[in-house]
Amino acid sequence: xxxxxxxxxxxxxxxxxxxxxxxxxxxxxxxxxxxxxxxxxxxxxxxxxxxxxxxxxxxxxxxxxxxxxxxxxxxxxxxxxxxxxxxxxxxxxxxxxxxxxxxxxxxxxxxxxxxxxxxxxxxxxxxxxxxxxxxxxxxxxxxxxxxxxxxxxxxxxxxxxxxxxxxxxxxxxxxxxxxxxxxxxxxxxxxxxxxxxxxxxxxxxxxxxxxxxxxxxxxxxxxxxxxxxxxxxxxxxxxxxxxxxxxxxxxxxxxxxxxxxxxxxxxxxxxxxxxxxxxxxxxxxxxxxxxxxxxxxxxxxxxxxxxxxxxxxxxxxxxxxxxxxxxxxxxxxxxxxxxxxxxxxxxxxxxxxxxxxxxxxxxxxxxxxxxxxxxxxxxxxxxxx
Ligand code: SF4
Ligand code: FES
Numbered sequence: 052x053x054x055x056x057x058x059x060x061x062x063x064x065x066x067x068x069x070x071x072x073x074x075x076x077x078x079x080x081x082x083x084x085x086x087x088x089x090x091x092x093x094x095x096x097x098x099x100x101x102x103x104x105x106x107x108x109x110x111x112x113x114x115x116x117x118x119x120x121x122x123x124x125x126x127x128x129x130x131x132x133x134x135x136x137x138x139x140x141x142x143x144x145x146x147x148x149x150x151x152x153x154x155x156x157x158x159x160x161x162x163x164x165x166x167x168x169x170x171x172x173x174x175x176x177x178x179x180x181x182x183x184x185x186x187x188x189x190x191x192x193x194x195x196x197x198x199x200x201x202x203x204x205x206x207x208x209x210x211x212x213x214x215x216x217x218x219x220x221x222x223x224x225x226x227x228x229x230x231x232x233x234x235x236x237x238x239x240x241x242x243x244x245x246x247x248x249x250x251x252x253x254x255x256x257x258x259x260x261x262x263x264x265x266x267x268x269x270x271x272x273x274x275x276x277x278x279x280x281x282x283x284x285x286x287x288x289x290x291x292x293x294x295x296x297x298x299x300x301x302x303x304x305x306x307x308x309x310x311x312x313x314x315x316x317x318x319x320x321x322x323x324x325x326x327x328x329x330x331x332x333x334x335x336x337x338x339x340x341x342x343x344x345x346x347x348x349x350x351x352x353x354x355x356x357x358x359x360x361x362x363x364x365x366x367x368x369x370x371x372x373x374x375x376x377x378x379x380x381x382x383x384x385x386x387x388x389x390x391x392x393x394x395x396x397x398x399x400x401x402x403x404x405x406x407x408x409x410x411x412x413x414x415x416x417x418x419x420x421x422x423x424x425x426x427x428x429x430x431x432x433x434x435x436x
Contacts, residue, residue, distance in 0.1 A: 054102030055338060058131075059109060059305040059316070062091065062122065066112040067140045069175030069418060069431035070163065071249045072211050072240040075111065076319050079435035080308040088118040090329065092125035094306060097334040099129040106131040111308070114141035120149045127154030134159060136209075139185040140178050147188055157205040158189060159236070165222040168415050173215060175418050175431040186230040193231075207234040212263065213246075213253035215410065220263050224270045228278060235278055237267060239285035243317040247376060249429040254405040260288050287397055287405075291362060292369025292385040299347035299371060304338060312337045314344055317372035321381045347371050352382050356390045 064079040086094075095106060106126050113119055114137055126133045134157040135150065150158075160182060164170035170179040189206050196203040208227045212220060220237070227235055239260075240246045240253050255263070264284075271280050286293050296303050296315045305313045311326035312334070318324060327341045338344060346352070350363060357368040369385020377386050377396050384391035411425050422431055 052339065053301060055098075055304050056103060056302045057105040057107060058094070058098045058103045059107045059303060060091065060094070061109055061111065061305060061307050061316070062086075062113050062119075063115045063308050064111040064435050065115040066110055066138070066432070066434060067115075067176055068112065068138050068178060069433065070211075071173060071175070071245060071429045071431055072213055072253055073245040073432040074241055074243040074316060075432065076244055076317070077248070078319075079111075081436045083436075084309040085116075086306075086308065086310045086329070088121055088125075090310065091122050092129075094329050094334060095122075095126045095129045095131055099131055101335050101338060104132055105134065107134045107136055109136040112138055112140060114139075114146075120146070120153045123150055123155050124153040132156050137161070138174075138178060139182045140176070142185055144188050147185070147192070151192055151204055155204060156202075157207065159207040159209050160186060160189070161209045161211070162223070162227065163211070164216045165219045165226045169216060169219070171415065172421065175421055183230070186232075190231050205234075206232045207236055208232040209236040209238065211238050211240050212255075213240040214255045214259060214405070215252065217255050217259045217263050220266045221270075224266070224280075228270075228274065232278060235280045236283070237263075237280065238283035241283075241285075242287070243320075243372060243376070245430065245432045250400065251404040252410075252429040254287060254401065255285060256405045257288060257401075260285065286373075286387045287401055289387060290389045292366050292373070292387040294366045295370035295373070295385075298367035300338075300344040301348070301367070304334075304344070312341060312343070314347075315370075315372060317376075318343065320372055321375050347382070354382060354384060357384050360390065 063085055064075060065082060108122065113135060123133055133155055135155055136159045138161050162170065162182060163173040167179040171177045189204065192204055193206065208230060210223055210227065224235065242250050246253060267280060267282050274280065300314050305316055306329055307313060310329045312329060313319065313326050324343050324346065326343050327337045353363065353368050357363050369388055371381045373387065374383045374385050375381035378393050383393060386393045386396045388394060411428050416424065
């Protein structure tokens with residue numbers, strides 16, 4: 052059995068933003084269930100011993116944990132390459148310096164749109180201006196590190212695109228380019244958690260997607276050698292599904308804020324699954340023996356047409372959680388696949404939802420006003436206690 056390469060540490064589900072495309076579970080873990088610092092430091096050491104190379108610190112908003120610098124330092128001591136995935140809300144110039152000092156290797160900063168009004172409408176919070184300020188501080192660190200020859204923190208900007216912002220993609224790329232990132236990740240919303248709940252407002256039309264692909268191709272050409280651009284396409288418009296998580300229990304494991312070990316971020320939606328907890332078992336035992344990790348590992352579970360399909364080692368039959376969410380059967384072929392017996396579910400969703408209908412007008416408002424104005428259009432992610 053191969054070792055996992057990456058650990059996704061969802062260190063908290065608390066978050067000051069309310070993004071409508073959030074893929075966190077609808078039932079979030081509360082603060083008083085969260086693992087302690089010492090638990091996380093032990094997990095990082097166990098992960099490194101198991102062969103994990105990359106640690107992704109995510110949430111919710113990881114900055115909500117006051118012990119984040121300590122965690123980064125612990126991860127560094129365990130020789131993990133540490134990536135902080137953040138909205139930036141709650142990160143001061145001083146705290147950023149602490150993280151860099153503690154050994155942070157990479158920071159991934161999310162953006163919701165190219166300007167404050169629409170970005171704040173999507174996030175349900177006024178956060179855009181602070182993100183721009185933070186990007187400038189990251190740049191200062193990079194320049195200083197370059198001058199002194201120190202290890203340089205890598206910087207990625209991430210943009211989740213969907214029907215409500217995809218037509219601004221050209222402006223967004225220009226705005227993000229001005230922040231001097233090493234990499235841009237342009238990821239179409241994936242329909243889990245809150246995003247699935249809001250699918251009817253988020254699914255792009257085919258024409259929007261085609262324009263976006265052309266915009267990204269032009270930007271790649273223009274920025275070649277300066278900024279790397281990675282694009283994650285919306286699989287509802289693809290012929291074949293994504294190789295979700297690089298295959299179930301093959302490369303990645305995720306620990307949720309309460310210490311449950313999951314093969315992916317959405318596996319909690321599949322009924323009848325039990326997730327062993329890092330409070331009860333070492334990580335190596337969980338990776339090798341936990342029933343949840345074995346459930347869809349390998350090919351024995353596959354039905355036809357996957358079982359005899361020549362693509363099964365490329366996409367591993369697609370996503371188990373999407374299969375469950377759309378068909379009610381986690382071992383069904385992912386309906387995104389054009390060969391899936393239930394592929395019509397995707398075609399129906401695209402036909403029904405991917406149409407550019409009217410949107411609510413008010414955008415610059417308090418969170419409660421936004422919630423009221425957009426009721427029936429989409430639901431903002433709410434925060435756990
Ligand atoms: Fe992938 Fe299964 Fe579709 Fe083949 S039939 S492309 S393995 S999802
Ligand atoms: Fe769970 Fe894809 S999100 S397998």
